[in-house]
Amino acid sequence: MSDSSLLVIGAGVAGLLAARDLARAGRRVTVLEARDRVGGRIHTITGDGFTAAVEGGAEFIHGAAPLTKALLREAGVPWHDTAGRNYQLRDGQLREAEDFISDMPRLQQALQGLEHDLPLADFLDRYFGGANNAELRRQVRQFAEGYDLADPRRASTLALRAEWAAGGAEDSPRPVGGYAQLVELLLRHCRAAGVTVHLNAPVHTVRWQAGHVRCEGPAGAFEARQALLTVPLGVLQAPPEAPGALRFKPKLPGLRAAAAALGMGTVVKVLLEFDEAFWASAEAPRPAPELGFVFADVAMPTWWSQLPDPRPVLTGWLGGPGADPAASAEQLLEQALTSLAGIFGLSEAQLRGHLRAHRVVNWGADPWARGAYTYTTVGAAAARQVLSTPVADTLFFAGEALYTGEAGGTVEAALSSAAAVVPLLQ
Numbered sequence: 017m018s019d020s021s022l023l024v025i026g027a028g029v030a031g032l033l034a035a036r037d038l039a040r041a042g043r044r045v046t047v048l049e050a051r052d053r054v055g056g057r058i059h060t061i062t063g064d065g066f067t068a069a070v071e072g073g074a075e076f077i078h079g080a081a082p083l084t085k086a087l088l089r090e091a092g093v094p095w096h097d098t099a100g101r102n103y104q105l106r107d108g109q110l111r112e113a114e115d116f117i118s119d120m121p122r123l124q125q126a127l128q129g130l131e132h133d134l135p136l137a138d139f140l141d142r143y144f145g146g147a148n149n150a151e152l153r154r155q156v157r158q159f160a161e162g163y164d165l166a167d168p169r170r171a172s173t174l175a176l177r178a179e180w181a182a183g184g185a186e187d188s189p190r191p192v193g194g195y196a197q198l199v200e201l202l203l204r205h206c207r208a209a210g211v212t213v214h215l216n217a218p219v220h221t222v223r224w225q226a227g228h229v230r231c232e233g234p235a236g237a238f239e240a241r242q243a244l245l246t247v248p249l250g251v252l253q254a255p256p257e258a259p260g261a262l263r264f265k266p267k268l269p270g271l272r273a274a275a276a277a278l279g280m281g282t283v284v285k286v287l288l289e290f291d292e293a294f295w296a297s298a299e300a301p302r303p304a305p306e307l308g309f310v311f312a313d314v315a316m317p318t319w320w321s322q323l324p325d326p327r328p329v330l331t332g333w334l335g336g337p338g339a340d341p342a343a344s345a346e347q348l349l350e351q352a353l354t355s356l357a358g359i360f361g362l363s364e365a366q367l368r369g370h371l372r373a374h375r376v377v378n379w380g381a382d383p384w385a386r387g388a389y390t391y392t393t394v395g396a397a398a399a400r401q402v403l404s405t406p407v408a409d410t411l412f413f414a415g416e417a418l419y420t421g422e423a424g425g426t427v428e429a430a431l432s433s434a435a436a437v438v439p440l441l442q
């Protein structure tokens with residue numbers, strides 16, 4: 017190949033892994049990243065009053081995750097299982113949490129018998145209609161929306177069946193000290209392999225013809241023989257006038273349609289560090305010693321501690337339709353504290369008295385993410401096939417949304433999709 021130039025758009029783990037491997041294979045790689053940092057949806061936060069790192073984005077290692085674990089090992093980062101007891105607020109009491117879905121055997125039976133895919137909402141209507149199943153329908157929808165960030169009207173029932181069989185977040189370990197260490201390792205490898213990384217370089221227009229790409233943005237125009245786009249699905253779905261949107265010239269209607277056929281869920285994460293773990297005290301109105309996770313029917317319904325790390329940090333999680341991209345950080349902090357006050361039987365003023373550091377991360381409002389992670393829709397396989405097919409041997413795509421295995425919506429998914437595209441570009 018005479019011209020080995022390649023532009024990689026996006027410096028999340030998918031972009032960095034591909035850039036590193038392709039530079040090592042002899043390509044001249046330039047990475048263009050919109051943010052002032054690398055890592056994308058891995059966003060380990062230090063400072064801001066926190067006594068140690070907290071995760072604004074990815075936090076857990078889901079499933080076997082061989083690529084993720086290999087990189088963490090190489091970076092010398094151990095991981096710890098989560099610890100603690102899981103609580104649920106029921107009848108004004110904090111009790112040991114029950115299963116999210118109380119009638120799991122009946123649900124499993126219906127799921128196992130399913131031969132053809134259909135949206136989750138249709139599945140529930142067909143197999144669990146009627147007033148007597150209203151609670152089961154509510155529980156299943158709530159779980160799909162809150163954990164998978166899925167819209168039940170579009171989510172693939174077969175994909176959820178496979179994922180639910182594999183277990184939930186509370187079984188998953190965390191990298192000690194944060195996921196950013198994996199990103200830093202990839203960045204070091206990229207630099208050692210000769211990759212040029214431009215931060216603060218958002219691309220708003222991709223002009224292309226077979227064998228030539230020109231990426232334009234406020235940081236200038238960059239040209240190469242090929243480009244690999246690793247921007248999140250939310251960015252590919254964004255209408256041209258939206259903040260962060262990408263325009264292709266000439267247009268790629270097939271790509272737009274494929275992106276629209278996939279589902280991007282959104283989430284708000286609220287990180288709170290207190291002066292002490294007041295919830296563990298025997299004098300607390302509703303003591304929750306060794307709190308791991310707590311679930312409650314409040315505006316911000318899911319919370320977890322950092323156990324086995326004893327820091328008095330609680331993380332709030334609001335996924336699905338309740339995670340309003342338009343809500344301000346102050347509104348969301350208020351919502352978080354009101355929810356926690358309701359869970360622990362304290363006043364908001366008491367909670368504010370204990371609060372030492374806080375950070376609200378609203379992924380739906382982030383122009384370079386426009387959501388948190390993808391969920392599998394009915395028909396997603398065909399859409400992913402379109403996105404995974406290079407355009408005129410010139411435009412290539414990778415990233416979490418393109419992954420087709422059972423670890424969807426994860427760091428592993430992003431790494432795997434990048435590893436899959438590398439041979440096409442070598």
Ligand SMILES: Cc1cc2nc3c(=O)[nH]c(=O)nc-3n(C[C@H](O)[C@H](O)[C@H](O)COP(=O)(O)OP(=O)(O)OC[C@H]3O[C@@H](n4cnc5c(N)ncnc54)[C@H](O)[C@@H]3O)c2cc1C
Nearest residue numbers: 026028029030050056057074075076219415416426427430
């Ligand atoms: C709140 C949250 C919690 C999560 N929890 C977990 C978890 O516990 N475990 C897990 O495994 N995964 C988790 N994930 C998912 C995981 O973080 C992602 O799947 C993974 O990091 C995606 O990597 P990526 O490289 O595909 O995309 P990204 O990390 O999003 O990288 C894409 C990059 O493209 C850049 N970009 C966007 N638009 C442009 C543009 N126009 N020009 C230039 N650059 C652009 C972005 O700034 C970004 O850096 C979570 C995600 C979120 C948001």
